Each structure stands twice: as C-alpha cells, then as structure tokens.
Amino acid sequence: xxxxxxxxxxxxxxxxxxxxxxxxxRSLGLSSWCIGAGAVRNLVWDSLHGRSGRPELxxxxxxxxxxxxxxxxxxxxLQQRLQAVCPELPWExxxxxxxxxxxxxxxxxxxxxxxxxxxxxxxxxxxxxxxGLWLDERDEIQVIAPHGLDDLFGCVVRRNxxxxxxxxxxxxxxxxxxxxxxxxxxxxxx
Numbered sequence: 001x002x003x004x005x006x007x008x009x010x011x012x013x014x015x016x017x018x019x020x021x022x023x024x025x026r027s028l029g030l031s032s033w034c035i036g037a038g039a040v041r042n043l044v045w046d047s048l049h050g051r052s053g054r055p056e057l058x059x060x061x062x063x064x065x066x067x068x069x070x071x072x073x074x075x076x077x078l079q080q081r082l083q084a085v086c087p088e089l090p091w092e093x094x095x096x097x098x099x100x101x102x103x104x105x106x107x108x109x110x111x112x113x114x115x116x117x118x119x120x121x122x123x124x125x126x127x128x129x130x131x132g133l134w135l136d137e138r139d140e141i142q143v144i145a146p147h148g149l150d151d152l153f154g155c156v157v158r159r160n161x162x163x164x165x166x167x168x169x170x171x172x173x174x175x176x177x178x179x180x181x182x183x184x185x186x187x188x189x190x
Contacts, residue, residue, distance in 0.1 A: 028078055065095065075093045076093075124160060128158070156188065
C-alpha cells in the first residue's frame with residue numbers, strides 16, 4: 001500500500017459524511033461500486049488546504065457496474081434508496097455499463113461500452129478525479145486509482161485523454177474553477 005493510499009484511507013475514516021455515504025452505498029448490495037470523482041477530490045484538496053468538515057459538493061457520485069441491468073430506472077431506484085437512507089448527501093447514481101448509451105448525446109462523440117468499474121474510473125475526466133472508494137464487508141476502505149494518486153495529492157489537474165476532449169476539458173476547467181477554490185492547484189492546459 002502506498003503512502004498516498006494510507007493517507008486517503010485515513011482521510012476517509014476521519015470523515016463522518018463519507019463513511020456514512022460508504023455504508024449507505026454498501027447497503028445497496030451492489031457487486032461492483034464506488035463513491036468517487038469530486039467527492040474524493042474535494043475531500044483531499046480541502047484537507048490539503050486546511051479545511052475541515054464536509055466539503056462543498058455538487059453531488060456524491062455513486063457509480064457501479066452492472067451489465068445485466070441496463071434500464072435507467074434502476075439507477076433512479078437506487079438513488080431513491082440512498083436518499084432515504086442518507087438524505088443529507090446529494091446523491092447521483094450511474095451504472096457505468098450504460099455510459100455508452102448516453103455519452104454521445106451529452107458530450108458529442110460516441111464511446112465503446114465499458115467492461116468493468118475499474119475501466120470506467122480509468123477514463124474519468126482528470127487523473128486527480130479518477131479515484132473511487134468502496135467499503136468492503138470488513139469495514140475496510142478499498143481504493144480504485146488506475147492512474148495512481150500523485151495528481152490527487154499533488155493538487156494537479158491534468159486532462160485524461162481516454163474519453164475527454166480538449167474542449168470538454170476546457171469547459172470543465174471554467175465550470176469547476178479549481179485554482180480559485182484551491183489555490184495550491186496547478187492546472188495543466190488542454
């Protein structure tokens with residue numbers, strides 16, 4: 001286990017909102033899932049900037065992979081269950097096995113179907129956000145970080161070219177205002 005993984009696990013364990021979210025997500029009984037992206041990034045970057053408490057979150061992404069349940073209604077039903085169990089978090093649920101069905105309409109280019117949760121996390125927009133956490137049956141936090149954790153703990157925003165165009169990356173930079181929110185962040189151009 002790397003030093004960054006140990007540090008990430010410690011931050012998660014010290015975060016009541018995240019631990020509650022991980023337990024709520026685990027209660028759904030999904031076989032392949034994680035909470036990731038902005039929730040994890042904001043937790044780490046707020047900590048690195050000396051901020052405590054629950055970070056500012058537009059949403060808490062619970063992603064899972066289930067190629068046998070391709071109906072959008074399944075995601076909505078899971079989101080409703082999460083909101084009932086843990087209403088204080090702004091949940092957004094997405095089956096990564098379905099991404100190819102809506103990606104082109106949303107981002108302007110088609111993508112191939114994903115084959116696993118790990119593959120989906122690997123193609124998230126920036127390397128610093130391509131990180132997910134899940135809670136196993138022993139209450140141990142597991143980390144999915146296909147590109148490592150150096151960008152996350154180094155406060156580096158770098159485009160992941162696997163699925164994110166330069167234009168989408170520029171739009172995300174304008175929308176997310178990373179350096180404004182976290183002054184230590186270093187943003188790489190598209």
